[in-house]
Amino acid sequence: MRVVYMGTPVFACKPLRALQESSHELLAVVTGADKRRGRGRSLCPSEVCETAHELDLPVLKPRTLKSRKLYEQLAAMEPELFVVVAFRILPEKLFTLPKYGSINLHASLLPKYRGAAPINWALINGEKETGLTSFFLNRTVDTGDMILQEKITIDDEDNYDSLAGKMSEIAGPFLLKTLDLIAQPGFRPQAQPDELATPAPKLTPESVMIDFGLPAEQVRNFVRGLSSRPGAATTFRRKKIKILAASRADVEGSADIRPGSVLPDKKRLLVQCANSVIEVKSLVPEGKKEMDGASFLNGFKPQPGELFGEIITGAEKKK
Numbered sequence: 509m510r511v512v513y514m515g516t517p518v519f520a521c522k523p524l525r526a527l528q529e530s531s532h533e534l535l536a537v538v539t540g541a542d543k544r545r546g547r548g549r550s551l552c553p554s555e556v557c558e559t560a561h562e563l564d565l566p567v568l569k570p571r572t573l574k575s576r577k578l579y580e581q582l583a584a585m586e587p588e589l590f591v592v593v594a595f596r597i598l599p600e601k602l603f604t605l606p607k608y609g610s611i612n613l614h615a616s617l618l619p620k621y622r623g624a625a626p627i628n629w630a631l632i633n634g635e636k637e638t639g640l641t642s643f644f645l646n647r648t649v650d651t652g653d654m655i656l657q658e659k660i661t662i663d664d665e666d667n668y669d670s671l672a673g674k675m676s677e678i679a680g681p682f683l684l685k686t687l688d689l690i691a692q693p694g695f696r697p698q699a700q701p702d703e704l705a706t707p708a709p710k711l712t713p714e715s716v717m718i719d720f721g722l723p724a725e726q727v728r729n730f731v732r733g734l735s736s737r738p739g740a741a742t743t744f745r746r747k748k749i750k751i752l753a754a755s756r757a758d759v760e761g762s763a764d765i766r767p768g769s770v771l772p773d774k775k776r777l778l779v780q781c782a783n784s785v786i787e788v789k790s791l792v793p794e795g796k797k798e799m800d801g802a803s804f805l806n807g808f809k810p811q812p813g814e815l816f817g818e819i820i821t822g823a824e825k826k827k
Contacts, residue, residue, distance in 0.1 A: 519593070519675070521555055524559055573597075618700055619705035651705075655698075713741070720817050723783065725756055742817045757778055775805075
């Protein structure tokens with residue numbers, strides 16, 4: 509099959525490699541524009557772009573997916589299928605261009621977790637299982653007819669990084685199975701049961717803030733669902749902090765203690781939640797390197813009554 513591959517982050521690299529090593533003809537790779545990264549703010553290509561160059565594949569980096577030039581470039585290749593993995597939303601004129609249309613690999617068991625952050629939200633919500641779904645693109649995001657699904661267990665200690673890594677590992681073979689199904693005579697994809705749909709909206713600076721008013725287990729799930737990217741956020745002494753790892757502590761909570769309060773302990777960084785307590789294992793204070801809870805206690809020496817997640821009023825910000 510003549511295929512054009514579209515993707516940007518590291519999650520999309522292993523499926524690209526699997527496709528290149530298969531019997532399918534990989535015509536080109538479409539990826540995001542170079543971005544400035546690091547302290548030097550130098551322009552760097554996407555992970556998919558780097559992989560494509562390593563595999564000696566043609567690469568396109570369009571500024572917009574609606575450009576006539578991009579359409580003409582892709583049409584001239586006479587593709588039979590577009591494969592989309594962790595990329596942008598394609599305009600209808602583009603996703604209907606190939607002979608067989610366009611497919612997407614989505615990191616959930618659709619119709620659950622439709623949206624931009626399915627891995628994060630599955631962990632945040634404490635799911636025990638997730639998976640991959642391949643489906644045909646249509647006008648509405650993540651609602652197209654399904655081709656194949658594969659389940660994967662979410663381990664109790666999984667965070668975003670580990671779960672995304674496990675899903676990326678199986679994504680290559682999964683993609684090839686999907687292409688084999690599409691090529692079978694008489695194959696028919698399955699419509700999604702829309703009544704079972706749940707959202708996985710894009711993460712925003714506001715949505716990654718920790719609510720210590722929730723029970724400790726929910727706070728723990730929130731932290732692991734955002735670790736290490738973009739990181740669960742809070743504040744301490746008017747500075748931003750990312751909490752990368754936490755566990756439920758074997759300490760009795762108290763309804764009389766304000767959520768977010770740092771509890772007295774010489775070796776463990778304990779924080780009050782709703783009638784329960786978490787131990788912060790790893791965190792990154794603003795302007796500093798990652799540290800464990802004990803290092804935070806030694807360096808910041810939090811006083812009784814000090815809070816994580818203290819709300820700063822407009823008047824305080826002006827001071």
